Amino acid sequence: MLAGEHLTIPSQASKLVLEHVSKWFKTSSLNVHALDDVTLRIAEGEFVCLVGPSGCGKSTLLNIIAGLERPDHGIVRADGQVVDEPGPHRLMMFQEAALFPWLTVLGNVLFALKLSNGLRTGERREQAEYFLELVGLKRFMHSNIHELSGGMKQRVALARALAPNPSVLLMDEPFGALDALTREQLYGDIQRIWSQHRKTIVFVTHNVREAVCLGDRVILFSPHPGRIREEFAIPLPRPRDINSVDLARYATEITRVLKGYVQSEVAG
Amino acid sequence: MIARWLAASLFFVGLVAAWHLLVATHIWSPLLLPSPLSVFDYLRAAAQDGTLWEATVVTVRRLLIGYGLGILAGLPLGLLTASSRWCHDTIGILALGLQTLPSVCWVPLALLWFGQTEAAMLFVVVMGTLWSLIIATDNGVRTIPPIYSRAARSMGSTGLHTWTHVVLPAALPFLLSGMKQGWAFAWRSLMAAEIYVTILSGFGLGQLLHYGRELHAMDQVIGVILLIIFIGLAVDKSLFAPIERFLHRRWGTGRT
Numbered sequence: 001m002l003a004g005e006h007l008t009i010p011s012q013a014s015k016l017v018l019e020h021v022s023k024w025f026k027t028s029s030l031n032v033h034a035l036d037d038v039t040l041r042i043a044e045g046e047f048v049c050l051v052g053p054s055g056c057g058k059s060t061l062l063n064i065i066a067g068l069e070r071p072d073h074g075i076v077r078a079d080g081q082v083v084d085e086p087g088p089h090r091l092m093m094f095q096e097a098a099l100f101p102w103l104t105v106l107g108n109v110l111f112a113l114k115l116s117n118g119l120r121t122g123e124r125r126e127q128a129e130y131f132l133e134l135v136g137l138k139r140f141m142h143s144n145i146h147e148l149s150g151g152m153k154q155r156v157a158l159a160r161a162l163a164p165n166p167s168v169l170l171m172d173e174p175f176g177a178l179d180a181l182t183r184e185q186l187y188g189d190i191q192r193i194w195s196q197h198r199k200t201i202v203f204v205t206h207n208v209r210e211a212v213c214l215g216d217r218v219i220l221f222s223p224h225p226g227r228i229r230e231e232f233a234i235p236l237p238r239p240r241d242i243n244s245v246d247l248a249r250y251a252t253e254i255t256r257v258l259k260g261y262v263q264s265e266v267a268g
Numbered sequence: 269m270i271a272r273w274l275a276a277s278l279f280f281v282g283l284v285a286a287w288h289l290l291v292a293t294h295i296w297s298p299l300l301l302p303s304p305l306s307v308f309d310y311l312r313a314a315a316q317d318g319t320l321w322e323a324t325v326v327t328v329r330r331l332l333i334g335y336g337l338g339i340l341a342g343l344p345l346g347l348l349t350a351s352s353r354w355c356h357d358t359i360g361i362l363a364l365g366l367q368t369l370p371s372v373c374w375v376p377l378a379l380l381w382f383g384q385t386e387a388a389m390l391f392v393v394v395m396g397t398l399w400s401l402i403i404a405t406d407n408g409v410r411t412i413p414p415i416y417s418r419a420a421r422s423m424g425s426t427g428l429h430t431w432t433h434v435v436l437p438a439a440l441p442f443l444l445s446g447m448k449q450g451w452a453f454a455w456r457s458l459m460a461a462e463i464y465v466t467i468l469s470g471f472g473l474g475q476l477l478h479y480g481r482e483l484h485a486m487d488q489v490i491g492v493i494l495l496i497i498f499i500g501l502a503v504d505k506s507l508f509a510p511i512e513r514f515l516h517r518r519w520g521t522g523r524t
Contacts, residue, residue, distance in 0.1 A: 066422050088424045098419035101519050102437040111433070115424045146520025164423070 015168060015200045016042040016065060021074035022225075023060055033225035034060045035071070040219070040228065044167075045198040049215035051208055051254070053262055057226020058204045062170050065202060066092045078168060088116035091166040095173040097153035099145045099160070105132065106141040109160045116164030131159040134193060151182035155189070162193070171203045175210065184242055187213050191239045208258065209251045213242045218254060222261040230257060302487040307494070310487040319476070320495065327458065327472035328499070330386070334393025335454045339447065342398045346405020346446075347431070356406070363402040371396035371457030375464045386470065389461050396457030397450040404446020408439035441515050448508050455500060473499075 023035040034057040042048050050058040063069040065076055067086040076083040078090060086092075091112070099108050109128040113119065119127065132138045135155040140148065148156065154174055161169055175183045191214065194201060205211050211218045218232045232254055236246055284304050290296075291303040298306075314320045349360040374395045375388075382388035412435060420434045436443075462474020473492055480488030515521065 068418060068422060086422045086424055090422075092419070092422035094415060094419065096415055098415045100416060100419075100434070100438070102440060111420075112423045115429075144518050144520060146518075160423075170422075 014041045015044040017077040021071045036225035049211035052221030056221040056223035090168040091161040092170045093174045097157040131163045326470035338397025342401030346402040350409035363399045367399035372460035392461040396453040401450040408442025412438040
């Protein structure tokens with residue numbers, strides 16, 4: 001019932017449309033086929049998780065959606081516009097927080113705001129404080145980056161990504177480097193913020209439970225070349241608890257399918 | 269804080285005391301090793317008649333102009349070699365080679381090209397500063413984690429904005445150590461130039477040192493050396509130390 005169940009495209013307009021996206025990486029000794037004919041539609045306000053073993057091209061796909069890289073074939077559209085460069089409507093979060101150590105917490109959030117729109121100085125400041133409040137770090141706004149813990153850094157990165165009010169948030173294993181307890185807190189935070197602000201989120205991870213906890217849909221990739229293999233709809237009610245039994249059932253099922261790819265890969 | 273000051277003062281008082289005791293043993297002629305008191309007398313006299321002040325002004329002015337020119341040229345050239353492979357293979361290699369040349373080696377060349385002029389002085393100082401600054405800037409920009417540029421790019425930063433708002437500030441710790449090194453090289457090369465080039469356009473500390481030797485005035489030689497050390501320390505503590513403290517606080521790197 002679960003496996004291979006393709007979700008019908010929601011009736012509302014697609015926010016992101018990827019058509020036949022392929023990408024090769026050429027080095028002097030290797031020609032890696034990173035992505036092979038990836039076609040995907042993501043609806044406005046949808047939370048989609050891309051899952052797969054490392055080397056399956058999921059991060060590359062995220063970079064292409066962000067406009068940081070170009071596909072060799074195919075096309076990416078955001079709101080009907082062809083994506084060919086990064087833009088403030090599609091902001092990216094990385095595994096490392098990638099905060100700028102020469103700026104304070106507030107300075108980092110303002111950095112994004114200054115690039116995005118024509119707000120006046122006071123309005124920018126208000127906006128930045130609002131989003132720092134949202135991630136629970138307003139009282140740290142004058143702190144230096146090195147004074148924050150890993151989880152706090154990712155929260156600031158989240159505030160920085162949310163502040164310019166992007167319609168799409170691209171997250172590349174943003175919680176991968178955090179300890180389990182901090183991650184669980186952040187799952188709660190991100191679900192709360194997502195339900196309040198309804199961003200379209202594309203979330204890359206290799207952690208199946210994480211994907212099931214967060215996503216409306218979980219899309220499985222297999223490597224060499226990177227391909228979409230299967231999609232799973234996760235109709236569980238929110239907010240979801242990563243430790244719930246229902247969630248574990250989905251995760252077990254998806255993990256089983258995923259293992260199949262990895263094993264056939266090794267055998268082949 | 270007071271304890272640290274006290275320890276430092278005690279150390280230097282002890283050093284002078286040891287020097288004084290050494291003179292008191294009369295192992296060396298006072299012509300070769302003057303007492304701290306006679307050096308102090310020289311410094312006081314030279315300070316009173318204005319010799320020291322004038323020489324310091326001449327030297328520091330040369331240093332600041334030469335160092336300033338070196339930074340003005342070195343910083344952009346370093347950014348250039350870091351951002352273009354072609355520039356790295358040409359200017360970068362040139363800078364690496366010339367940086368290994370002790371700056372005193374420029375003195376004969378400067379003399380022949382510019383004669384006994386202020387320009388010869390500046391040339392030597394600029395040559396001492398420029399190459400090491402190019403290398404430090406280049407290194408600094410190359411060691412920036414690429415994630416900073418990617419993050420900035422994903423937020424819509426491009427071209428000049430990325431350079432001024434991301435690359436330069438990210439490279440600041442390296443730029444500062446490059447500028448400190450450049451300063452040290454400029455200071456050394458200027459002293460070398462002033463000792464060897466006796467020009468008429470101004471009488472600097474190096475020349476004062478030189479004439480101290482000619483006149484066999486050891487108290488003058490040691491006095492001027494002390495002054496040169498003092499200026500070097502003062503610049504480090506007043507110019508670079510505050511920036512370093514800021515960087516340490518922001519980046520959370522080492523403690524002083």
